[in-house]
Amino acid sequence: MNKPIILVTGATGKIGSAVVLELVNLGWPVRAVVRTLDARSERLRKLGVEVVAADLFDPEQLFRAMQGTSRAYYCPPFNSYMIQSAAAFVVSAQKARLEAIVGLSQWLASPSHPSLLTRQHWLVDHLFSMIPGVAHTIVNPGFFADNYLRLINFAAHFGMFPNLTGNSRNAPPSNEDIARVAVAALIDPAKHNGKTYRPTGPVLLSVSDMTKILSRVLKRKVLPMNMPMPMFLKAARAEGVSAFELSGFRYYVEDHKRGAFEMGAPTTDVYDVTGRQPEDFETIARRYAALPKARISLENKLRALVDFIRIGFTPAYDLDGYERQQRHPLLAHPILAADSEVWINEHGVNNGADRLSFQVINGIDGTRV
Template structure:
């Protein structure tokens, strides 16, 4: 029996990275989980059978050491103002360590002139990895993660309130587990998928109000969608300890790209999961039920009181001032920032992605 290659997973303590680790182990692959420090999450990875390597994504020497003895890798850039530097370090190290393939997490909104710095950096990462000689490269390019819409599951389950920022705009939320299934399908046969871009999505487009109805079914009682202004969402993000850069990306995604129709572009739904894995994408209801079973969403008197206190405290929490943070980070700003959907090149590339089939040859954009 052929020996399966060892696969390096970056961001292994994160939501998609952890799901990739679990999915690879379930398929019998040896996994080296890369972490920043040995903590409880790292020990949990060891507990499920992964080898754990501590390395700094910005340090080429540590990266090469973590890569030695692995053949394939899943790369997800950190949420960091200088994330591009980590990608450059990873690219250089992968060449030095002799990796044979990289599956890269990208962004559907990846665009050279996007207003969000990390999204512009992601566009550069896409091209950086694509140009590595002798290393197969595949982009996984999801739209909105279902997780983004279920961060306030405790409010829905315990108070019957579902905050909405996106108005009537729609997306096809995809679960972390389905993203992981996409990544694993590619890692199993990277040569076949070299140069390709895949967009996993959920099975249907949903507005915020429709998501609230789905969440209501998941939690078993009425849930009211409540449209919140952008400034109030920055307070919710800070209360939930979402780091500033993540808040900058997610809030601008939902408040800008989503309202502009980026996630509805060319129908917004793909058959990527069915074609790659042989099984369809899970429904938003399935994902919501999993979240509603989390400890914070259990319908107990103590949880309900905690949720009420949190909700009532939101207006008094200092919100993130995202423009000020941009200035503090001293991030470069393009002379003419535009959302991808406003750019003819983005529309052309992403039309090709949405209309491609698995067996057709569509280069990574």
């Protein structure tokens, strides 16, 4: 019996490429949707993947890319008009008669969050769930391990690891574990229809805990470096991170500090869905430590030093001004996930004991204790 073709959007991204690789390794035919044909898409083609270039905001291009497929993984684009992409995806899915969609969402998704992208994630989750006759599974991880480890070069060369989140903890999942959960839902959609999964790592860790692990991995002393948000925004802009991505990220850091990523973590979803234990932070960190930028050499150290110096000369984004200029819809009373009754109820803090525990973590007024 021939296996149905599975459509994967965002196929050259960190999660999307892991989804493609997992499906290929399991012998499933894949049609990868990419923004442009380049070296990354060529690597997918060499794996035997069918690659098509399509605009996720164009319903006609999406429909052409979707024709002949039966199931799809949807990775929302980092764009202020993401909701239009999702609407185009819904229209195309109905025309193409998809049988299942697995959507990548966010743990913080809620209707009143100050982040436009996070509010749109909440809307998309509901929108996809209302498509008649289409199985729908939500994968909503919190802070990925990648969010911390993308700056591993500073730890490797200078023994410093930026800390934005104080002593709050998270159980960060790997890109690969997130992808494995998505793939399990794609290959058995009936079993996972209507389910929401939150992949996490196996244990809760603070940044201080992470630096101890990095010290073992890198074989040098690594210390947490408290980084004020304005400095981080300058550093992120110097690294090419967009204003839109940072406009939401600044709020995610505040939710992190308030314990939103600790709530209900760690989960057993990775094991329950895939039959494999989730990767621990040390395993993930060793992969990042093997990246070229983290390898110890004079050239790499000088490059990291130049990058560090460049931060001082990089202006920070005016994120509030950016949102006004882009005419983002701004709420009169935005609420962080950790302070939202809707979010708390939707995410399992709905009985007296759980609610009391969450208030003890955060303080009655939302200030972390």
